[in-house]
Amino acid sequence: MGDDILLRARGLTKRFGDFTAVDGIDVEVRRGEAFGFLGPNGAGKSSTMRMVGCVSPVTEGELSILGMNPASDGPAIRARLGVCPQRDILDDDLSVEENLWVYGRFFGLSRHEVRTRADDLLEFAQLTERRRDRVEPLSGGMKRRLTIARSLINDPEVLLLDEPTTGLDPQARHVLWDRLFRLKREGVTLIVTTHYMDEAEQLCDRLVVMDHGRIVAEGSPRALITEHATREVLELRFDLDEQDRHVDAVAGVGERLEVLPDRLLVYADDGDAALATVHARGVQPLSSLVRRSTLEDVFLHLTGRSLVD
């Protein structure tokens, strides 16, 4: 097995009773890349992450992480992983720095190592000024950064991030993406789950799109968009109850039409030209918007459903 394949899954399956959460997926993650699992809630992303994090036994199939088997080498693998869970699991009763110290001790780091690492990580997470404060009153963005700092206490080779920016405001998200990008530059392999398109495009070199426990597409964000969508999208909104009347007239414009409950999406390489055609057919939408295709469009095309909400 090549040293640069950090994670290899073959037919990886997770069942809970009769329910199949992960249904035989094949994945390979290389050292140093940022790899994403993209999909709606319930797609099996978190179950996959828990298996990769060696806290959930594999039901079926093969899984190897850092060349080791999670079933037999769980502690050895986890020693080299950083795990940033979906929910910030912090000790509210402890101070910011104490949260880092106690966690580092779980990895067998000495008191001295833990303190040195904590100082650096507080700087990295921009929390140095809050180090002696209790965790409880910190903002959501700060708690998230502290959780990430804590997951780095053992200098992990792989950082698992489950929905890293869910629930954060836009500014906090950008701060976080910047931090994650720095880590990647330092050679840390990132494995990210998200249901945010922009996050996947920002962070991931390569990703798989998951739906109902299966992988429905795989590639770089750009390649997926090229393959499964057009260069541009024309969004048309109509007045209440008006949309249905116009579907037939708009059909045939561009390469493809998606009908959503609240708007029509026309996939075309030239959005403005498509809009001109729509107008020429006598259709007057309430508003129109030409934008570049995103992973959201890829997902919509692959599954027929929108990703978020």
Next chain:
Amino acid sequence: MTTATPDRVSGPTPSGRLGFGARRPTSTLERVGAVTAHHVLVYRRTWRGSIITRFLSPLFFLLSMGLGLGALVDDSAGGVDGVPYLQYVVPGILAMQAMMTAFGESTYAVMGYIKWNQMYAAMLATPLRVVEVLGGHLALVAFHLFTGSLIFVLVAAPFGAFASWWVLLAVPVAVLTGLAFAVPMFAFAARLENDNGFSILFRFVVTPLMLFSGTFFPVDQLPLWMQPIAWATPLWHGVELSRDAATGTAPGPLGAVHLAVLLGYVAVGWVLARREFTRRLVS
């Protein structure tokens, strides 16, 4: 554990990373210690309140049961089995106190770590294993039992509650009695979906045990049908051992039975707790 160090920069990087590399292997004991250290750090935030409770609660019992009720019992019955009531009841209360501490530390605390702040999950994302997370937390409970019992003995001794220096053995006996409850309780708490079960437990298990386990009067005063219940639960065995130690009586063969029952509860509890923790946290 050996790890290949990949080609990458060494020395501090902008995030302060020191570089990948082999991590110092750690022993199970070290890992259990790290878990306990975490609990102790959390406990430091609230220790003052709990220490005061640990001083006051034996004092209340001494004054009311030992001295108040004791005077009546000694006047009318000449003590219990020839032992002044104070010296009879205090070792029993010591064991009972251990049971109460065990319940206090193994119910909401365990559920909280599973469900509310999910710290167990955070711990299990590290090299720690279920047994170490469990052992580390139980070590804290043992620490509470030890300090609580020691304080109890120190507070009660000046009142003449103990006839013998052997009472010092009553401290480890109380720790064992507490653990005989705490370890199975960890399993129980890990099984519960919500905390309603705890109030039922307190009402229908803890209170009857308190009253009918030979703490305040000998079990043979109970109706015959109730006596086997006392024999089956850990508290009576703890109370008997504690009383033997405090009065300096050699426990005899029955003492071995008491010890075996208490150890049995700990052992069975451990198997169950390990199973429930695994089911709940590593699934």
